[in-house]
Amino acid sequence: MTKWSRIIIFLLIVLLTFAAIGGTVMDVARGITLGLDLKGGFEILYQVVPKDGQEVTSELISHTVAALDRRVNVIGVSEPDIRPEGTDRVRVKLAGIDNPDDARRLLSTEAHLTFRDAEDNELLSGEDLKEGSSRVVYDPNTNLPMVEMHFKDPNKVREITTEVLGQPMVIWMDFEEGVDSYEVEKMKELTGQEPKYISAPVVRAVLSNSGVIDSAYWDFNEAKELSDLLNAGALPVELVEMQARSVGAKLGENAMNKTIFAGYVGCTLIILYMLFYYRIPGVVAAVTIIAYIYLILLVFDWMNATLTLPGIAALVLGVGMAVDANIITYERIKDELRSGKTLMSAFRAGSRRALGTIMDANITTILAAGVLFYFGSSAIQGFAVMLILSILLSILTAVFGARLLLSLLVSSRAFDRKPRWFGVKESEIREL
Numbered sequence: 046m047t048k049w050s051r052i053i054i055f056l057l058i059v060l061l062t063f064a065a066i067g068g069t070v071m072d073v074a075r076g077i078t079l080g081l082d083l084k085g086g087f088e089i090l091y092q093v094v095p096k097d098g099q100e101v102t103s104e105l106i107s108h109t110v111a112a113l114d115r116r117v118n119v120i121g122v123s124e125p126d127i128r129p130e131g132t133d134r135v136r137v138k139l140a141g142i143d144n145p146d147d148a149r150r151l152l153s154t155e156a157h158l159t160f161r162d163a164e165d166n167e168l169l170s171g172e173d174l175k176e177g178s179s180r181v182v183y184d185p186n187t188n189l190p191m192v193e194m195h196f197k198d199p200n201k202v203r204e205i206t207t208e209v210l211g212q213p214m215v216i217w218m219d220f221e222e223g224v225d226s227y228e229v230e231k232m233k234e235l236t237g238q239e240p241k242y243i244s245a246p247v248v249r250a251v252l253s254n255s256g257v258i259d260s261a262y263w264d265f266n267e268a269k270e271l272s273d274l275l276n277a278g279a280l281p282v283e284l285v286e287m288q289a290r291s292v293g294a295k296l297g298e299n300a301m302n303k304t305i306f307a308g309y310v311g312c313t314l315i316i317l318y319m320l321f322y323y324r325i326p327g328v329v330a331a332v333t334i335i336a337y338i339y340l341i342l343l344v345f346d347w348m349n350a351t352l353t354l355p356g357i358a359a360l361v362l363g364v365g366m367a368v369d370a371n372i373i374t375y376e377r378i379k380d381e382l383r384s385g386k387t388l389m390s391a392f393r394a395g396s397r398r399a400l401g402t403i404m405d406a407n408i409t410t411i412l413a414a415g416v417l418f419y420f421g422s423s424a425i426q427g428f429a430v431m432l433i434l435s436i437l438l439s440i441l442t443a444v445f446g447a448r449l450l451l452s453l454l455v456s457s458r459a460f461d462r463k464p465r466w467f468g469v470k471e472s473e474i475r476e477l
Contacts, residue, residue: 052453162215
């Protein structure tokens, strides 16, 4: 290849990189899921308390997470973050939620529905309902809201309602032992009366597939909440609230804007410093830094991960580590140039000598991040994941990507007698 052909290839790579970034970066950024500290929302940490002599196992925790996920789906929150923490805790993060009190109540309130005869014998329970089948309908005569339910076994329901035809069927909403006063009071608000008794309608027809629960005390919102509780199903454990925090949407937006602005300023200052101090290698560093940030966002979007303030902090830290890898390499090259070597020899020797130092530093940081992920809480784990991802991508861009681009410029021989373009004064070279 000729001198100019290598420079043209370098320029084409840079232009294509910037074109790809410019054409897709906004779509990538919009596709990233924001955490509640950036978007606003609600976070709660539960202690898992087993029922009936159960042991807290990983399987029980998994069932609890699945049950909470079903309840979150009832709320309508998109992309919730529900995960185990430690051996007996579950953390729930709901970004973008407007009513944290409603979410708290729906997540932890048990809806143990039972249908009993006049002698208090249980005939049916909430387990006989089809999952997700409850909905609010209106009485055509009174226009009052009712909760419609569909049953799993029509034959069982038909047989039971035939036996109690013309008799009252008492509908109860039961609580387990140990339920705190907060839940009791909220259920009073829900039904307008003491918890347990809902209504005692007379069975006027044989039922099979569906039935309704009505109450003169309900408005639509209360009927809807009962319907949601029934659709959410029972929890396999009791949940004791340990921590809870709420972040307003405006506060989250302000935090995100300030963090992004700080990131812009920091990256701009870094790029200007690299251009001023390292000249041609600084241009390569600027290209790889921009590519690094874009790849971080792209991979995060592909992973469908949630970006939080600690994650952004890890991203900015990764920029610093990527620049540090460039600085180590360029300083090695400058040392070789000062010793009197040609630009090509200095580039090869400096890159080879710098690689071991860079890899040692990155590997030790990855190990530290791994320890943080294993022992840390969810926020620390998010920071650790982003840090590990940042390091891996910085190796790809700041080490191998920068070496590829710089090798094109060095091998063009256009700068052989111009060491100042690599930040070295001619007076500093011992042998020319």
